[in-house]
């Protein structure tokens with residue numbers, strides 16, 4: 001953890017607390033931006049963590065924000081006025097599309113024929129003099145098996161996301177034959193998988209671009225942009241590891257060199273913000289059950305659902321506290337390893353198993369790392385009615 005976070009985790013009276021290190025976030029985002037070629041636009045997928053301080057800290061390093069609902073659209077437009085927005089996601093409602101048109105959203109990621117028809121109708125009413133820029137999202141079946149011996153198929157399984165590839169010719173025709181004069185087909189979007197390393201993601205980008213270029217050639221049109229999505233891996237077993245942004249940037253650079261008129265866009269969420277957040281709390285009790293030892297923490301998965309939803313152990317650090325303010329004895333761990341659980345009445349409320357914590361005591365602090373993305377905002381806050389955590393945005 002960073003020195004700022006360690007100091008605050010020890011000093012904090014209002015545990016549990018989310019601690020965000022905004023200076024660390026800026027440093028990371030600057031390194032990501034610096035690793036990417038100029039013709040790669042970087043959008044932040046706001047669903048990973050939409051806290052206004054996070055959106056603002058990323059501001060100087062991103063070209064825009066990707067939003068996936070009317071709620072995110074209103075929230076990000078308010079937090080970051082006048083910044084480019086891309087609006088994606090399935091099941092967009094007429095009201096959401098209308099407000100996106102009114103807000104002048106830069107890109108619509110269209111997911112279905114019905115949505116295309118609705119967007120065309122609403123655009124002709126809401127912004128009759130504008131051309132609304134569209135990326136058609138496709139659920140492409142892409143194989144990365146050609147590269148570095150890896151073998152995995154991405155996309156291509158039945159999902160509610162994007163057009164089926166068999167609809168590509170129809171979609172291009174609808175958007176280029178004058179049927180929808182208020183819409184302009186700018187390119188293609190494909191967010192096919194999450195948790196991929198740089199070589200696989202480069203192979204995916206190459207395959208998506210090749211597919212888009214052959215589609216353009218077949219219809220004798222120009223597709224100026226390809227958005228290859230997010231999905232850069234975060235390794236929860238290795239809190240110090242990082243996605244190979246430099247290697248990824250070089251791979252995208254080679255791809256762009258082969259397509260001098262193309263703009264690539266990426267929209268990472270997790271790999272941008274996971275590392276800037278920590279969930280700090282304290283041990284309430286240490287207890288023994290059928291051969292195993294448990295540390296019961298203040299808080300739990302109703303604040304940090306990430307390990308329960310992704311089935312991993314959230315990496316954590318114990319900060320020993322030497323004073324015990326109570327007149328009753330202090331519970332102390334007898335074994336080398338404990339399971340870190342929360343206060344919920346469900347066996348699923350586990351934050352980490354097999355944590356080496358010799359001599360752990362009630363009152364010690366425990367700080368969970370990689371809690372900056374898909375953490376608080378994916379958690380079921382009201383289950384059991386425990387108080388919410390505090391939030392501290394730290395800055396050097």
Ligand SMILES: *Cc1c(COP(=O)(O)O)cnc(C)c1O
Nearest residue numbers: 045191194230231232268269270
């Ligand atoms: C969730 C999502 C992202 C971000 O994915 P990460 O795995 O957080 O990088 C990007 N694009 C779309 C369309 C998404 O749904």
